[in-house]
Amino acid sequence: MITIKDVKKDYIDGDIKVHALRGVSMEIERGEFLSIAGPSGSGKTTLLNLIGCIDSIDGGEISIDGEELARRKAKELVEIRRHKIGFVFQSFNLIPVLSAYENVAIVLEMLELPRGEIRERTMTLLHEVGLEGMENRRPSKLSGGQQQRVAVARALIKEPLIVLADEPTANLDSGTGEALLKLMKRINHDRGTTFVFSTHDPMVMDYAGRLCRLHDGEIESDEKRSV
């Protein structure tokens, strides 16, 4: 579904060229629950950003559903993000002036679905992630774990091809983080949604169906696991 072939990414930091990715290749299949692990600075975020079409590739290629990203114009990448990709951020990134419901519904509003369908799907999903009764609360009235559930719902609501989560549990305590992972895992199981998440937390890696270790911008190991 997603093919990553010898992908390179460099950053210029002052006068120094940082090789964030030095040629990464992998294949991501539909329905995978993939964890990208690795120490700080190993290139996890960079890889997720490239898959998520929010950063430009310096070498190699990534294709989503056979579409090669490097050839796409900026506007087309926006459309790919809009329709195919869901993001979950370490710091939740909810809009503080919108309710939990609205933070999720915004995605479907962008897709211009009928209002009834938006309501139906948003409510169902919010219940599914365990936020029943909290739909009208603003983020400031939700705990960190609840906020991240809203963020997960926001990423899932469009039924994306892939959900990219960059250290989704890093801002949560371990219990809450584990609950969130269980939720993601359940959705992965029930809905067949593809998840790719980065982490350096061993507990989180335990949940992964496949673990890919990055080191210094290169893949160190890539193994399927049974959980």
Add this chain to the structure above:
Amino acid sequence: MVRRARFFFVLAFRNLTRHRRRTVVTALAMAVGISIYTSMDSILVGFISEIDRNLVDFEIGNAAITAPEYWDERHRYLLDRLVEDPEALLRVLEEAGIPAAPRTTFRGDLIVHYDPFPEDGSVPMVFAGLDPELDSRVFRLREAIVEGRWLESGREEIVLGRWLAEQLGAEVGYPVSVTTRTRDGYRQFLELEVAGIYESPNPYVDRNKVHLPLDVADLYLEMKGAVTSIHLKLPEAIPGTADPAPARRVLEAVGAGPVVALSYADMTEEFTEMMEMEEGFTNLLLFLLAIIAIVGVSNTMLMSVLEREREIGMLRSLGLHNREIRLLFSLEAAGIGVLGAIGGLALGSVFTGLLVTYGVDYSRLMSEIDFAGYRFDSVLYGVWNYGTMVSATVFAVLVAGVVAIFPTRRILKKSVTDCLRHV
């Protein structure tokens, strides 16, 4: 797009509530600007329409018939470009239902002598011979009489303004003399009596003009029936806007001699300079309003955009196009514009209401300075100028909306990942 736009409206509106004080202060600055603009405009337009009214009601009507080129030369008072047969014209105008009043305007010296006057004196004046019957069909001088009585045909008498009467020490019944020249340029001397004193809102007419019966002027100036002008009152809603076409049609139909019909605008070309000044001033105010809007809104929006950089990154990763994010911030800024406009209209309406009801009294200023050329009363009233209010509102909202594009564009130049990394 419509559905999406609705959501953008909701979000933009909510965003305005993030920093209420900042929103309110910015909107308030705009409101003050708008209210100053609308009330200044109100008083300026009031000023102009006051001038128009005074000219129409006391000096020139809203259209006139004169000999060709008379009007441009009228301040030379040469009596060489005349309407030779006013009677015939007055008849056809009457038939056409157009109120008309003939006048002969000339220059002379008004001479007064000690006892009954406090001292001897002579002042150059502009005189207008008018038909005591017909004149009030066009002008309102007759209503302005406050002492004595109105002119009567055939009587050798004058009416003059209160201000002039006070300066001269004139009272009803006092004798005055006038020296002038006849149509053919011979010296002439008239002895007249003060029949009445008027008090008009037109300072020029009050101070610099003396009126006498047209037939008396005709006799002494040897006009042989000719007059300098025939003033008309054509239908109009706003003083000075009458369409002179009916008068022109009448003139064409009768093939009247060498005369032309002048519109109000034709007759007041010298005032266009003042109108332009007014316009220039209003534009300057509009410019200042724009500066307030631009500086205020761009500053506020810059702060909003900067502190929401990560959120903008999130929206972009969600798949919002740059134009959608620009729209979002423009709507937010336009919201400030709307608030400012609402406040500005409210505040401006209060100011304008006061100006319309009570006006600005500058009589003290007037008694010290002689605005001989300008015709206005000592209390200046504002007018309701809804057009200006609407345009100020639209302007404020548009400017605010457009200004927001610049700070937003600045952020959108950054990459999505840079925005997201922002703390």
